[in-house]
Amino acid sequence: MARTPVVTGKVEDLHLIGLTKQFATMTAVDSLDLTIPAGSFFALLGPSGCGKTTTLRMVAGLEDPTAGAILIGAQDVTQLRPYQRPVNTVFQSYALFPHLDIFENVAFGLRRRGVKDVKKPVEDMLELVELTAMARRKPGQLSGGQQQRVAVARALINQPDVLLLDEPLGALDLKLRRQMQIELKRIQTEVGITFVHVTHDQEEAMTMADTIAVMNEGRIEQMGSPAHIYENPRTAFVANFLGQSNLFPGSVVGRESGFVVVSAFGTTFRIPTSRVATTGDSVVVGVRPEKVTIRAASRAGEPDPGRNSLTGVVTDASFTGLSTQYLVRTAWGQELQVFSQNLSADDVVRLGEDVALSFDPSHTFGLDGSEDLTAGVDKELLELGHVVGGGDSSVAVGG
Amino acid sequence: MPAIVPTTTTTGSVEATVRRSKRSTPYVLLLPGLGWLAFFFVVPLFASLATSLQVPIEAGNPDGGFTQAFEISNYTQAIAQYWPQFVRSYVFAGLATILALAIAYPLAYFIAFKAGKYRNIMLVLVVAPFFCSFLIRTYAWKTILADQSPVTQFLNFLHLLPDDRILNTPLAVITGIAYNFLPFMTLPLYAALERIDFRLIEAGNDLYGSPWTTFRKVTFPLSLPGVVAGTLLTFIPAVGDFINAQLLGSIKDKMIGNVIDSQFRIVRDYPTASALSFMLMVSVLAIVFVYIRRAGTEDLV
Numbered sequence: 001m002a003r004t005p006v007v008t009g010k011v012e013d014l015h016l017i018g019l020t021k022q023f024a025t026m027t028a029v030d031s032l033d034l035t036i037p038a039g040s041f042f043a044l045l046g047p048s049g050c051g052k053t054t055t056l057r058m059v060a061g062l063e064d065p066t067a068g069a070i071l072i073g074a075q076d077v078t079q080l081r082p083y084q085r086p087v088n089t090v091f092q093s094y095a096l097f098p099h100l101d102i103f104e105n106v107a108f109g110l111r112r113r114g115v116k117d118v119k120k121p122v123e124d125m126l127e128l129v130e131l132t133a134m135a136r137r138k139p140g141q142l143s144g145g146q147q148q149r150v151a152v153a154r155a156l157i158n159q160p161d162v163l164l165l166d167e168p169l170g171a172l173d174l175k176l177r178r179q180m181q182i183e184l185k186r187i188q189t190e191v192g193i194t195f196v197h198v199t200h201d202q203e204e205a206m207t208m209a210d211t212i213a214v215m216n217e218g219r220i221e222q223m224g225s226p227a228h229i230y231e232n233p234r235t236a237f238v239a240n241f242l243g244q245s246n247l248f249p250g251s252v253v254g255r256e257s258g259f260v261v262v263s264a265f266g267t268t269f270r271i272p273t274s275r276v277a278t279t280g281d282s283v284v285v286g287v288r289p290e291k292v293t294i295r296a297a298s299r300a301g302e303p304d305p306g307r308n309s310l311t312g313v314v315t316d317a318s319f320t321g322l323s324t325q326y327l328v329r330t331a332w333g334q335e336l337q338v339f340s341q342n343l344s345a346d347d348v349v350r351l352g353e354d355v356a357l358s359f360d361p362s363h364t365f366g367l368d369g370s371e372d373l374t375a376g377v378d379k380e381l382l383e384l385g386h387v388v389g390g391g392d393s394s395v396a397v398g399g
Numbered sequence: 400m401p402a403i404v405p406t407t408t409t410t411g412s413v414e415a416t417v418r419r420s421k422r423s424t425p426y427v428l429l430l431p432g433l434g435w436l437a438f439f440f441v442v443p444l445f446a447s448l449a450t451s452l453q454v455p456i457e458a459g460n461p462d463g464g465f466t467q468a469f470e471i472s473n474y475t476q477a478i479a480q481y482w483p484q485f486v487r488s489y490v491f492a493g494l495a496t497i498l499a500l501a502i503a504y505p506l507a508y509f510i511a512f513k514a515g516k517y518r519n520i521m522l523v524l525v526v527a528p529f530f531c532s533f534l535i536r537t538y539a540w541k542t543i544l545a546d547q548s549p550v551t552q553f554l555n556f557l558h559l560l561p562d563d564r565i566l567n568t569p570l571a572v573i574t575g576i577a578y579n580f581l582p583f584m585t586l587p588l589y590a591a592l593e594r595i596d597f598r599l600i601e602a603g604n605d606l607y608g609s610p611w612t613t614f615r616k617v618t619f620p621l622s623l624p625g626v627v628a629g630t631l632l633t634f635i636p637a638v639g640d641f642i643n644a645q646l647l648g649s650i651k652d653k654m655i656g657n658v659i660d661s662q663f664r665i666v667r668d669y670p671t672a673s674a675l676s677f678m679l680m681v682s683v684l685a686i687v688f689v690y691i692r693r694a695g696t697e698d699l700v
Binding site for chain 1: 596598599601602603604605606607608609612613616617620621
């Protein structure tokens with residue numbers, strides 16, 4: 001069905017310049033410089049308390065920055081009140097007006113700006129979010145997913161320059177969340193407005209966003225396309241928070257054409273120079289669990305000199321259908337994670353078996369040696385002693 | 400207990416007994432309240448209804464006792480004679496309610512949204528007048544509003560008083576009522592405002608509502624249950640109040656409560672007093688019913 005675009009208007013870049021927010025006891029956002037390109041789906045990803053929501057609230061005008069400026073295009077909006085800004089928010093728990101029906105909730109912004117005929121735009125917007133039949137219901141009578149769409153419609157109808165989404169899918173169950181991720185992405189493509197999306201869910205961020213900024217302790221750790229930062233993490237925090245990583249500390253023993261050679265626990269690894277985030281001699285070697293090939297030592301034969309190789313013993317294997325997740329204890333006692341796709345039945349490696357691990361140098365990355373290898377690992381998992389990020393046991397055992 | 404298929408008759412009857420006692424629990428809990436209501440409301444209500452239709456045994460002599468005659472004209476005579484006091488009661492109570500609302504709403508708003516750590520102290524201060532008797536507080540207002548009091552002199556200095564005085568004028572009665580029922584207005588308003596999710600107000604601001612517009616379109620509608628509860632808790636007792644008119648008003652400011660009081664205690668014309676009480680109750684009920692329907696609170700969360 002061909003639909004006329006519901007939202008048509010100028011869209012401009014959003015600039016944050018030296019944006020800082022200090023609360024009494026802590027600095028929530030620390031001198032943030034950021035340009036969010038017009039029309040992009042931008043995700044601010046980070047754990048709770050990293051300052052992402054505070055950043056969003058400052059853009060919305062609901063929080064006053066301690067220092068810095070917010071510009072939309074060339075217009076400085078830092079001093080404008082929330083209702084004066086060309087910015088709308090989809091709130092975490094939707095914050096729909098319980099005393100107004102769905103139609104009036106969606107019409108709220110238009111009416112406040114004195115738009116005379118709201119019927120047509122509201123109906124178009126309800127059609128966009130597929131809630132035409134619900135126009136006269138009250139928010140309390142709608143399901144979580146429907147309320148979420150109303151919240152999006154209520155914000156979008158105002159054709160803001162920037163739409164802010166604060167953990168918009170947090171209250172939904174997993175299945176619905178997947179569905180809404182696709183839905184939000186569709187709406188964004190359709191309307192072409194800049195979406196700034198705040199979330200702690202890395203999968204959600206990667207599914208929807210064109211650009212992800214990983215935030216930690218009020219600063220941006222790394223920014224780029226989901227695939228780029230996933231493949232090229234520059235800090236241990238990003239390596240662990242965005243997906244999972246095996247990390248082991250080592251030191252540079254040589255530099256050859258395009259590669260840095262690092263020795264860790266007596267094993268040498270080759271890393272492409274462009275994938276090493278430091279020029280120092282202390283380097284953390286990292287590799288994603290799914291990049292590692294696992295073979296039973298008995299069937300592995302001679303290691304391929306072109307690949308990074310090591311050996312170990314399987315200490316845990318869990319079959320998830322799509323893949324098998326192994327924990328492999330290395331000679332120096334660190335447990336590495338390996339995800340192996342279930343391609344054929346004779347690939348299966350048994351618990352307790354000696355294995356040879358190998359991975360392509362181009363899949364290997366190097367981080368600064370001073371990094372905390374547990375940064376970005378879920379604290380509760382650390383306390384349970386689970387090795388999910390992979391890097392922690394090297395601190396406990398190998399360090 | 401048809402749903403139960405007992406394995407033996409013994410267990411079946413035990414289960415049935417347990418279920419029966421479970422079902423009766425709510426009624427047992429209601430019993431004291433219902434008993435109280437029956438003895439101190441329903442019985443007096445009917446006694447009063449019966450009295451309102453009686454006539455004196457000896458015409459013109461209330462001390463000679465009364466007899467039941469189902470005399471409907473008691474009502475028409477009472478209303479013909481005392482309608483000005485009826486009207487005055489409603490006007491005074493209505494104005495006092497509006498005044499109390501105007502004072503209590505900003506106060507409740509402040510306590511709910513701005514008071515921070517002082518919130519509990521402020522709530523205690525709202526209730527604090529209850530530590531002192533209603534009567535004594537009203538007497539204190541006699542002093543506060545007296546002709547030589549600083550309040551009166553200051554307002555006179557500004558030429559704000561049409562009669563050059565407050566005490567013994569309708570103004571004194573209305574402000575007295577508003578003062579006395581202020582906590583009843585403030586507390587429900589506070590409860591309603593405090594429940595409002597602050598993110599709704601932020602959403603209003605985010606959607607181009609200035610603070611004032613957001614108040615009109617979001618905060619106030621969401622506080623309506625509190626407004627309705629507060630105005631009812633003020634208006635209903637205020638209509639029947641006679642202390643304020645007695646102590647703060649002149650002879651010309653008598654309310655229906657004063658008439659009923661004197662009919663019972665001084666004139667001892669019990670049928671007229673009962674008829675007036677009955678009409679007062681029915682008319683208040685009618686007004687409350689219409690008001691709640693108009694306010695449409697059943698649509699609110």
